[in-house]
Amino acid sequence: MRTDPTQPRLRPARRGRFAPSPTGDLHPGSLLAAFGSWLLARHDGAEWWVRVEDLDPPREQPGAIERQLRTLEAFGLVSDGPILRQSSRDTAYREALDRLLGSGAAFECWCSRSDLAATGGLHHACVSGPQAGRAPAVRLRIPCGESVAFDDAIQGRVAQDVGTEVGDVVLRRADGFWAYQLAVVVDDAAQAITDVVRGADLLDSTPRQILLQRALGLPTPSYAHLPLIVDAQGRKLSKSTDAVPIDDANPLPALRFAWRALGQDPAALESCTDLAGTLAAAREAFSPACIPSESVALHNTGVAIAS
Known part of the structure; x- marks a missing residue:
């Protein structure tokens, strides 16, 4: 096949993902990972897919998968592709x-x-x-x-x-x-993920995954590891008593919390009064360069996470 070098090449499709484990309800730390990965995908014109990492039945909570997916939908974070369950x-x-x-x-x-x-x-x-x-x-x-x-x-x-x-x-x-x-x-x-965006607690796992990709002859995606939300003792929120579930019925406070924890300008969302307007304003104002690399203390965000 011959190609014309004067014609622009099509950019390969990009795809990010959010992959929660069904060990409990989504909390502010997991929302930050979901919202951050969604924002980065939308900023880059990429798709955003959801995967359920249900590999460890002894640690799973009954009904957690359904509650997590319901929460994501309530926050307007809906997968662009079919939801894959690792148990299958x-x-x-x-x-x-x-x-x-x-x-x-x-x-x-x-x-x-x-x-x-x-x-x-x-x-x-x-x-x-x-x-x-x-x-x-x-x-x-x-x-x-x-x-x-x-x-x-x-x-x-x-x-x-x-x-x-x-x-x-x-x-x-x-x-x-x-x-x-x-x-x-x-x-x-298998899902053609090109951009892996997840919490910094998985940063140390990335080198071993790259070695495994090489051993299997698979492509290596780009990586971005978001800051963790920690409590006053510096513990990751999922291991803290502060890890209360987020409120499905009132998503705006939790979204503003995650927005600020991602280093973004709080003023960009202040005038938003509904979910659609908040997500649209977030997409417009989002600046990847402002995302901090260090952990964010829950008590320093200055944003309530529940109504």
């Missing part, structure tokens, strides 16, 4: 794992937590062999000295010696559940 993706994860095992990039491991106590929980070499009655975990092989560096749109240059600091990464747990690292990489590629 077993075949795709098995295919990826089989490829990694077949290439030697992954291996079965019977090591327990007590086996790895001497190395602080890091796995660099197996100390236990096959054991009767126990299923193995599967790990990604990461040699010491295996480093990854990438440019985060908010946090700047990030570098990590994954082999030394993280060790061999679990892809499937010994209890049979899929690990987040494998599922997120497989699903980002």
Whole structure:
């Protein structure tokens, strides 16, 4: 096929996503991640999709998925594509794992937590062999000295010696559940996600995901890690007693809270009295350069989160 170099090239479609875990209702910290990822997608002319990361049934709360999706809809944050549930993706994860095992990039491991106590929980070499009655975990092989560096749109240059600091990464747990690292990489590629925007608590996971993308021959999206909302003790809001659910019936206070926590000008939304007008004003006034890289203390935002 021949192309005409004088004709402009079409820009590849861009797509972001928000991927909550159904371990509870959405709180102000998770709203910041949802609203921030939505704003960045809209600012860049990208689609915004929602994925449900329901990989860990023992930690899930009954009805949490439905409540989370209802809250997003009440806030006008509606997925542009079909909502994918990771609990339905077993075949795709098995295919990826089989490829990694077949290439030697992954291996079965019977090591327990007590086996790895001497190395602080890091796995660099197996100390236990096959054991009767126990299923193995599967790990990604990461040699010491295996480093990854990438440019985060908010946090700047990030570098990590994954082999030394993280060790061999679990892809499937010994209890049979899929690990987040494998599922997120497989699903980002399957959904053609080009821009991953999420909380800074996942910043350390990004280098190991990049290594896994390389091992599977998958594209690496761009990354932006938003600031976390923390309480007065500096704890992430999801682990704090301050993590109260946001009010579905009155979304404007919580949206203004998230807007200010994202470093945006509060005056841009002050005159808005309805949801549609607030979202339209936010899209118009949003400035990615104003997003802070540091955590934001809940008590310093100066914005009420409930009516």
